Amino acid sequence: MVRETPGETAKAGSTDPAAEGAPAKPPTIYDVARVAGVSHQTVSRLLRGYEGIRPQTKTRVMDALQELGYRPNLAARSLTTGRSQRIGALTHEIDQVGPSKIAQGASVAARQAGYLLDIVTLDMSNADAINDALELIMQHDLAGVLALASTDEMTQAFEAADFRVPAYIAAEEDDAFSNRRSELTSVGLPALIAHLAGLGHRTLLHIAGSTTYSAARNRRRAYEAAVADLSLHSQGVVYGDWSARSGYEAITGLRGKLEATAVVAANDQMALGAMLALTEQGYRIPEDISVAGIDDIPEAGYFSPPLTTLRVNFAAQGRNAVQQLLGQIEGFTPPSSTGLTSQLITRRSTGPAPGTAGHK
Amino acid sequence: MVRETPGETAKAGSTDPAAEGAPAKPPTIYDVARVAGVSHQTVSRLLRGYEGIRPQTKTRVMDALQELGYRPNLAARSLTTGRSQRIGALTHEIDQVGPSKIAQGASVAARQAGYLLDIVTLDMSNADAINDALELIMQHDLAGVLALASTDEMTQAFEAADFRVPAYIAAEEDDAFSNRRSELTSVGLPALIAHLAGLGHRTLLHIAGSTTYSAARNRRRAYEAAVADLSLHSQGVVYGDWSARSGYEAITGLRGKLEATAVVAANDQMALGAMLALTEQGYRIPEDISVAGIDDIPEAGYFSPPLTTLRVNFAAQGRNAVQQLLGQIEGFTPPSSTGLTSQLITRRSTGPAPGTAGHK
């Protein structure tokens, strides 16, 4: 199961000059240079893509690289250049779909750009934990630091931290302003509310995520704005913590005083919990009450009933965050965000409001 | 939102000798040595915990470290020692709870041991992707490599790869043998089967995970063994891919030929999908048929109905994997695995078999 010693490859009688019982140290550019009969600098230049190398020389070096199975030592490279090909990513405990998919998308994007993403998971609402993690991360001279989820604590820690490298906090939406990007990411929620309004719902209830998360605030504001735009009425906002349990408790906490005919949860997990609580209280979904979520986690289509929700492209969020950071690192203008629009997925958890014409 | 330049801290008139408009390069041990009036080697020794330093000198150096805010450059250290304080972890796309919690547990354990965990996510069933990732990872001279999920492709790639460092594949159970650890991790499934048997179920159906995962095979074998031990009957095994969709299709694929009175899915997502399919076919859960899962994802308790399942300690699995690897890296005997036992969580998705006395 485990391979420890590189071992003596069967190919004996190799062309190596004197390296017989060598302990198989990884080859360096000096080794390559010797084999190719050039200076180490020529090898270095070739590796960095320098053009002015005679084709003949180039071939010799390439052969030597191939023969020795050379692999660059990034620690050495990072030492001289002062830059490393790694990005630190702080994310909260990735036991939820959203954050983990964001991390995944970021990881892939980073890898494509030749970077390795160091994912550090931590309790985003614990300031001490955040600072410890930052301390650790800053030793590993990174090219940049990314926060893949935006909470108040994280924002504060970032502002206090003395990174000497670019840093970027990926927020679903900028807290203060409604810039272009934010409009894109929130475009879905109005569609969801409109969908409910079209079904005849007039009074809604929102179950929000943890208030320290900017994404939770963002979604709540978008909900309120959409409700106002469509001249609907909101019974109010109940705060959860993103978990199914909190969604359940949000409903039971109402103690039966449910006026809304539709519940919009800030994520699918809370919608799930809410549905269970509603069912237990005798409500039929969607006949008596509609429930919708946000995220479209893979399981959402298999809830009972399948959940109407907004599909959020988490991978794109992660990719976008990496590109923003890389823009800072390498000094280019990052491409404008793409794929961040969310999409309404209509399933059976939403239906005509009770008492409406279309009560089939 | 973003902090770029370290900036001039307000504390002007600092005691710095000549560094006025310096571009704020991070201090090195040489800087510290100069400030403390000692040689850089003394600083290095202190940092590495060497004892024989005169208390007076030690104090001076400590003060200098403090004053300059020295932070070691791990790239440089790794370059000379040949060892780095980082571990590479390969995991498959962490959009599922299990893998991501394993990664989380591993990350925390690694951090506690002073290592940083480089998480590389990839498609575990794509041999090319695995090799690309390994290639990338091996450049970042790591102290060790960990595979946090065991698939056939991963095992093969690991055996073919020429790591020059310790490597470890975390498998839920050793494929070939039934050693002590494996007994611990599979202890729960017999309990689950016994629970169903106790409710009067005699014929069961298993929905297994992807066959390339050793965890899927492990769980299937444990299922079959437990069924045999209790003299029950298995309608058979249907293979899914861990997703809710595949659980749904596992049931619809039966085309109504369901003989079992209880379905045991290899994870909670597939159990969820199966429950929806069964409900749509008119079965009541648990009156007509019982359904159980494995994992106890946070949402499992809020399915409709709440799911009986086995709680698996993923974080412990991750922690354990890291400890095994660290044992190899630092040459100590790793502590025996702890916390790997799973626990039966009984909820409303399982009930007395139809036709049994206790049909309330």
Added chain:
DNA sequence: GCATCTATTGTTTCCGGTAACATCCTGCCG
């Protein structure tokens, strides 16, 4: 045909640590 230019390649130095070896004081002993 010789000097100059420039394409190509080689040398040296440095990055920030660690390791190995050298040196400088002490105190202690004969």
Added chain:
DNA sequence: CGGCAGGATGTTACCGGAAACAATAGATGC
């Protein structure tokens, strides 16, 4: 009081690359 064992520090070399600078060569210009 010289010698010496160590303890406490200092010096030098090295890790594997990259950058700055130097040098060699063939090509070109006049």
